[in-house]
Amino acid sequence: MAQKLSPESRKAALSRLPNWADAKDRDAIVRKFTFGDFNEAFGFMTRAALVAEKMNHHPEWSNVYRTVEVTLSTHDAGGVTELDLELAEAMEMIADS
Numbered sequence: 538m539a540q541k542l543s544p545e546s547r548k549a550a551l552s553r554l555p556n557w558a559d560a561k562d563r564d565a566i567v568r569k570f571t572f573g574d575f576n577e578a579f580g581f582m583t584r585a586a587l588v589a590e591k592m593n594h595h596p597e598w599s600n601v602y603r604t605v606e607v608t609l610s611t612h613d614a615g616g617v618t619e620l621d622l623e624l625a626e627a628m629e630m631i632a633d634s
């Protein structure tokens with residue numbers, strides 16, 4: 538099972554993911570994506586969902602019109618692991634493409 542990241546490696550990883558922040562109320566990382574319109578937002582979710590399913594690692598997320606709010610945490614580990622960083626990086630690539 539994936540292990541929770543140490544505070545040091547988590548801090549280093551977050552510095553490479555500048556748009557992501559620690560969740561306020563739990564052990565997780567969060568980001569709000571804003572797209573041009575609903576089609577772009579939902580297209581992002583569709584592509585990210587396919588990656589997540591392939592990884593067997595799933596986001597908590599919600600969509601309002603052209604925004605998608607994402608929370609990543611590894612439930613089995615009770616906190617942030619490499620899997621969350623990997624999915625966050627994949628989401629950055631998808632949102633940029």
Ligand SMILES: C[C@H](O)[C@H](O)[C@H]1CNC2=NC(N)=NC(=O)C2=N1
Binds near residue numbers: 593595596611612613
């Ligand atoms: C049984 C299944 O493999 C697990 O429940 C997987 C599925 N997706 C998951 N996603 C996330 N974010 N955390 C998990 O611990 C997790 N576990």
